[in-house]
Amino acid sequence: MQVLKTYESDFQLWGKRDYVHGSHMIYQLFDAVKAWGFKGIDRMTALFRSNLREQGTYLLFNGKSAKGGKEKFFATFKLNIGGVRYLVGIKGNGKAVTGTLPDDEEALIRCGTIQKEENTAAISDYPIDRFINVIIALNKKLNDEIIPSDGFGPWFMAQLDLHFSEVDLSRPGDILVRLVNSIGGKMTKSVIEINGKEAGEIYFNRRTLA
Numbered sequence: 001m002q003v004l005k006t007y008e009s010d011f012q013l014w015g016k017r018d019y020v021h022g023s024h025m026i027y028q029l030f031d032a033v034k035a036w037g038f039k040g041i042d043r044m045t046a047l048f049r050s051n052l053r054e055q056g057t058y059l060l061f062n063g064k065s066a067k068g069g070k071e072k073f074f075a076t077f078k079l080n081i082g083g084v085r086y087l088v089g090i091k092g093n094g095k096a097v098t099g100t101l102p103d104d105e106e107a108l109i110r111c112g113t114i115q116k117e118e119n120t121a122a123i124s125d126y127p128i129d130r131f132i133n134v135i136i137a138l139n140k141k142l143n144d145e146i147i148p149s150d151g152f153g154p155w156f157m158a159q160l161d162l163h164f165s166e167v168d169l170s171r172p173g174d175i176l177v178r179l180v181n182s183i184g185g186k187m188t189k190s191v192i193e194i195n196g197k198e199a200g201e202i203y204f205n206r207r208t209l210a
Helices: 022-035 128-146
Strands: 003-008 011-013 043-048 056-062 075-081 084-092 099-101 114-115 120-123 154-162 175-183 187-194 195-205
Touching: 003 022, 003 075, 003 114, 022 043, 022 056, 022 075, 022 084, 022 128, 022 154, 114 128, 120 128, 128 154, 128 175
Parallel strands: 011 099
Antiparallel strands: 003 056, 043 075, 043 154, 056 084, 075 084, 114 120, 120 175, 154 195, 175 187, 187 195
């Protein structure tokens, strides 16, 4: 399948992480979509396959897959924009990531609450321009609070589905993340609600320690 457009990343590492955080891949996807002349994304499914430790190139394809699915990417994004389906993949380009950002993950969700008996995490007060980070951090904290950590490594985001029609980017909305499924303490699925409406799903994975 022919590449329609490309976009070069300008990633920075978040705190002590030695890989590019999934949220930052999504934020630069927003920049790429804008640079490509689109007004915005109606729906996104982001799939994270492996850690990216270098700068990357965003490749835009028309349709749901690239080259019959044979192309290997660090992350892929299935997009619905104005009723048209696109696929975006990120490939490493060999350039080093040299910049860093302060790790403010805990501060972002300091106003959040966990309800263990309901398997939920919720927040209303947060910076709207960081809402992707907030959703991920809430789900991570929820998983850590509910699921025993013994014998496992840290949680990583595997997939994020978002319906942007339910997200008002002009102001913070009430975000609620509800854990609905856990498989062997290694894979989880949570539903995302914004202002009481279901707005997507988030999936986490982690590995068993040797």
